[in-house]
Amino acid sequence: MEVATWYLKAIDLEGKLQPVNYLNLFKMYLKVAECLENDKIYYEKAKNIVTNLTEENGPLQTARLYFKLAHHCSLYSDRDHDEALDCYLACLHIQQEALPENDLNIALTYKQIATLHNDHLSSHEISEPSFSEYLVYTSIAEFFMGKCLSIQLKTLPATHPELAKTYF
Secondary structure, eight states, rough: OHHHHHHHHHHHHHHHHOOHHHHHHHHHHHHHHHHHHHOOOHHHHHHHHHHHHHHHHOOOHHHHHHHHHHHHHTTTSSSSSHHHHHHHHHHHHHHOOOOOOOOOOHHOOOOOOHHHHHHHEEEEEEEEHHHHHHHHHHHHHHHHHHHHHHHHHHOOOTTTTHHHHOOO
């Protein structure tokens, strides 16, 4: 809680500056959400910054912010799979429009989506899901990991360590 207090003070100070640096506010809101045990209010404030500043940021900055939101959801916000997936897909959509099709940033987003599906599958294995649900999540994860690997094979040298991580 003590760390969150400092972030809240920083947010208050940032709000008094002209012009307001919304990217700093975005980062601080996510930190407060993390410190205050996944406080949804501050996560929503960070998300509102992304949705309201899309034109000012430019597409790649907006994609990065969606990526950070997704990462936050997958780790902190009660591991909110659906929200994380929505943010990763928003990021991917922007990247596909703004970047060449074999860009490694797109590969990373594919990989994160695959990992998210695997993590979601692992959490459901505990509650004994149906076999068909298992197959769906496995297929989706394999599809996105395959897209990631395809880009990496085209752009990275054969000995690059990231290829080994993807194969693993």
